Amino acid sequence: MAADKDLVITEGSGKKKTIMIAAGVLILLLAGGGYFFLFNGQDKQTMNNGAESATDSTNLKTTTGSALYVPLPRPFVFNVPGSARDRMVQIKVQLLVRGKENESLAMRHIPLIEGSLLETFSSGNADDLSAPSGRDVLKNNALSNLQQELLEVVGSVVVEEVLFTGFVMQ
CATH class of the missing domain: 3.30.479 (Tetrahydropterin Synthase; Chain A)
Incomplete structure (x- = not known):
């Protein structure tokens, strides 16, 4: 009976461990995706703004600075x-x-x-x-x-x- 009890606890903790690992991986993926979309988009926009202002000096829109x-x-x-x-x-x-x-x-x-x-x-x-x-x-x-x-x-x-x-x- 004690062996069955130990087996159940081990089995339950294995499920908990799997769920915790899956949740951790999901959080890391979401954080990485958020970082990619947030900062990758700004880099392209900043590069495009710099290219536009450098190539077209007659443009009446100011594109530098916050x-x-x-x-x-x-x-x-x-x-x-x-x-x-x-x-x-x-x-x-x-x-x-x-x-x-x-x-x-x-x-x-x-x-x-x-x-x-x-x-x-x-x-x-x-x-x-x-x-x-x-x-x-x-x-x-x-x-x-x-x-x-x-x-x-x-x-x-x-x-x-x-x-x-x-x-x-x-």
């Missing part, structure tokens, strides 16, 4: 004409820049950025801004105008993207 967001201190409030009536619009904006140098340049030129964006925003139409596609067009126009203004003053493209973090139209 993404940083520069919030503008005040929302933009302005009137736009509409077919039925004029509308009041309020837009909160953040700027996507790459690297600490571009962040400090954007912070230094906030008045220029605000002036350029307000000029672009106020040239919109209420009927166009009521549709998402119209807001996208306005955002793209604001980005291209802002990049041109900063290119003339600073000599480089500072802002990669204009982001609307708030949009209200009354």
Whole structure:
């Protein structure tokens, strides 16, 4: 009877040991796969960005450095004409820049950025801004105008993207 009891315990611990080994192997495989997908993809992206910026110097997108967001201190409030009536619009904006140098340049030129964006925003139409596609067009126009203004003053493209973090139209 004692021999059967020992045999069962040995058999049970063998199953436990197999399950523990299988779980350990599974965890290692998942960790290795996660590492591969996470870091292998970034290396290719970094290499591609470096190749693009080295080969195409006229590209208006900045691709070096980490993404940083520069919030503008005040929302933009302005009137736009509409077919039925004029509308009041309020837009909160953040700027996507790459690297600490571009962040400090954007912070230094906030008045220029605000002036350029307000000029672009106020040239919109209420009927166009009521549709998402119209807001996208306005955002793209604001980005291209802002990049041109900063290119003339600073000599480089500072802002990669204009982001609307708030949009209200009354």
